[in-house]
Structures are given as structure tokens and as C-alpha cells.
Amino acid sequence: MTTPSLPGFTEHRVRVDAGVTLHAAVGGAGSPVVLLHGFPQTHLMWRHVAAGLAADHTVICPDLRGYGASDKPAETGPDVYSKRTMARDVVRLAAALGHDRFTLVGHDRGALVAFRAAMDHPDTVTGALFLDVLPTLDMWDALHGVSGAIGFHLYLMAQAPGLPETMIQSSADTFFAHFLDAWTKRPDAIPAEVRAHYLAASAAAVPSIVADYRASAGVDVDHDTADKEAGNRLAMPVTVLQQDWGAALGYHAQSLWSSWTDDLEHRTVSCGHFMAEEDPRLIADEIRALAAR
Template identity: 75%
Template sequence: MTITGFARRRVTVDGGVTLNVAVGGSGSPVVLLHGFPQTHLMWRHVAADLAADHTVICPDLRGYGASDKPADTDGRTYSKRAMAADVVALARALGHDHFALAGHDRGALVAVRAGLDHPAAVTHLAALDVLPTLDMWDVLRGASAAVGFHLYLMAQPPGLPEAMISASADAFFGHFLDLWTKDPDAIPADVRAAYLEACREAVPSIVADYRATATVDVEHDTADREAGNRLRMPVTVLQQDWGAALGYDAAALWRAWAPDLAHHTVSCGHFMAEESPAEVVKALRALLTR
């Protein structure tokens, strides 16, 4: 499945990795990065709206969907640095040296890394329902950390996580699609089936992506924090109010990374681009005017 009215392309980026991409519309470019456990299809409503006056580029991240899934031979294949470099190379291959970038969940972590590593390329940045990597690990503690059990499972050394998840892939990935959605109708049966099929075929790469967030991504983000590196572009963050339950001020955590910040709390579930696309579109359009 792909986004209705969008052209499906395969674009090879650095290292010979080929990404599956949906491209539509015309005008200034906006790149949309999906989260877990989804594909580029999660942007179908938002992308269709933005395509009225923007070139909208929706890739499957490396390791997800119909994009290539290279073996993780060194623990860095699925670093957010490598995945962010994919995004910049993809935009350039499509003729865009500068672009706005929005990411949800895992895609938001890639977007943040792209903004830190490639500030001249990323003009505006949006992050949907995630915390920066270091802050995420800092706030997960005690019994409340149970909400992030999958983060700890997939952080384990190769072997056990892949075997456990593969043995019951649909139940594992379906758990998050069900638990994190306030409006079940937002993810219809055919879309849910497409997500499960894509995840079922990508267990090693998905685990490698999460494992990187507990290892090499921490290394990269720590270096940026110590060096005082910040996101230089206008940033918009949309989040559920997890801070009230977990005891942190999400806006303050984000502002330490993004001085030019607009932070909004939403009332829908985690999959906000599917549950509340009009709210997401409104926020992205406001960001693009800053």
C-alpha cells in the first residue's frame, strides 16, 4: 500500500541502501518520517493535505516497510546518524538541498539527528510524541518505566530479542497498535494488516534500530549535549501529556535542545497523524511560516 495519488519510487542513497518513497504534490519540499510500528503510510492524511502546496516526500526508513534492510554488522548501521544521512541524501537525489522535516516516534529521533548533523539542509523541524534520546532514558525509572518495556527488550544483545519477537510478531507489534491508539478506527483493518506484514518481515532491523538508541545514539547525543550543540531551526513538538504521569516537564526538556520551540500537548493517542490529522496539519503549516 502507498498514499493515494502519490508516486512510488525507489531511491538509492549512500552505502547502496535503497529506500521506498512516496512522492506527491509540488512546491517547497517537506519530508515526513514515520514511526514504529508503521510505514510511510501513516502520513496518508497529512501528506495529502500538504501536497496541495508542497512537494511531500514520505520514505520508509531503512529497515522498515519496503526499504532495504541491511544487516547490522557493527552496531551503527541503524544509528540515527546513518538514518538521518539517508534522509538528506534522499532529498538531494530528488533535487532538494533544503527541506522541512517532520518525524513521528522513531522518525522524530531521525529528524532530530538530521537537524543536529545537517543544520544547513533542514529549514524547519517537527517532532511528534517522542522525547530526545537522552531525556527519554533519564525519565524512565522505577515502576513507571514499564510503559517502555520494549525499549529495554530490544536494547539487549543480538539473539534473544529477535527470537522472542519473531516467535509472536503479530501479537508483539499489534500490542502497540492497539494500546497506543485512543481511536481504533483511525487505523483501519487493511492499514493495520499492512503494518503487521511489514514489521513481520523486518524484525532484525527494527530491533537493531532500537538497540542503537540504547548504544550508539546515546554516544552521539551525549557528545552534542556536552558540546552545547542545539537545533538551530524553528522546531515544533506535539506530544501527549506523559509528563504528568512520569514526572517531567516535556517542554523544558525539548527547549534545552531547541531554543526556537513551539510545544503543544494533544488529546489524541500516540498515532496522532492518523487520529488527529487536521491538528497535525495545522501545526505543521504554522511551523512552515516561522
């Protein structure tokens, strides 16, 4: 499958682990910013944000391990798709491109990778921006009762290998299209050609996407729990932008995030889940503000 490109960006393939190479688009000049995509997307979700940021930043947009044009190793153990492993990939990618310190931005699944990178590599991540997500440990606590049905896919993909992969592969376009339709307030924010790319890329990556989610019901919880019990906190400036899911699910997002950091900017936004595509100017402005702190 041919990966659409970001105009003006250079495509790279960088080995980050034994048998694992990441695809990344790199452009611009200035202090580095790494942008991590969410589900069910690829680095192309940053096409508008990256174009604006490249005027004054070096912008690195990888496909995460298991997604898009990056390698998709078999899930031979729980650590293969742990957020700790995926975060290490990102740090190694940036280092290979010449950047030992950078501002890190993540959306959805990419935000969970960014959270783990910020926890594990505080001397590398100078600032972290998380888009529309809760830390893994808090996410599971927030899903309860019938309102938790909004996260049905989290429970499906948490099951043992075999069942979720078979179910999703049997109707991959319908499954992934559901989220593109349900989670956006502006359908025109994801044009037909981009939507087709997301669906094709996701259908080709079902086992690795499921493995990513399965890790978040196991080893990722263990890592978050260990940090929480040890009193570990995010050491860098943190910005969080979220929809107002709290009213529906019964939690206070800012309080949950405050338990992980003393330096928090938390704001509720009016756009849908795919906010980098629905309001790219807002997201680019927030990234610039964070990088300048």
C-alpha cells in the same frame, strides 16, 4: 509484500548508501516537506496528512532504512542503524529528488531520526516538527521506577543480538499489535487493511527494527551526549506535539526540549500516540505553520 500506495503520489526507489535503497512516495508541488514514520508503521501512516499537504507542498514520505519496502541491511556494526546514519539517508534521499533544504517532520522513531538530521544538517533542515517523542538521551533519563514499564520494549530490544529477535519473531503479530492497540485513543483511525499492512511489514523486518532500537541504547546515546557536552543546539524553528506523559513518568517535556533549542513551540494534544492518523488536520496545520516560519 506489496506496499499500499498513497493516491496521487509517485513511488520512488533511491539509493542512499552502499547496498541501501529507500522506498519513498512523493507528491504535490511547492516547498518540500519530508515526513518520517514511527513504529510499528511505514510511510502509510501519513496517508491523510500527505494528501492535504500536497496541495501546496512537495511531500516526501519514505520508509526508513530497515522498515517497510526500504532495504534492511544486516546489523554488522553499531552505526548501521544509528540515527546519524538513518538521518544521512534522509538527507541524501531529498537531495536525489532535487531538494537541498526542506522542512522535516518525524513521529516516534522517525522523530529520533529527524532530531539527528536537524542536529547534523542544520543548513538542510529549515524547520523540525517532532511528534510524541523525547530526544534519546532524555528518554532514558525519564524512564525510571515502575512507571518505566511503559517502555518495556525499549529494554527488550536493547539486548544483545539473538534474544530479542527470537522472542519477537515467535509472536510478531501479538507483539506489534500490542502497540497499535495500546497507543491509540481512536481504534478506527487505523482501519483493518492498514493495520494488516503494519503487522505484515513489521513481522518481515524484526531484525532491522530491533537493530534500530538497539542503536538507541548505545551509539545514539553517545551522539546525543557529545552534542549536549559540546553545547550544540537545534538551530532551526522547532515544534513539538506530545501527549501528557510527563504526569505519569515525572518529567516536564517542554523543559527537556527547551534544553535543545531556543526557538520552541511545544503543545500537548488530546489524541493518542498515532496523532497523524487520529487528527491529521491538526498535524497538517502544524506542518504548514512551521514551514511558513
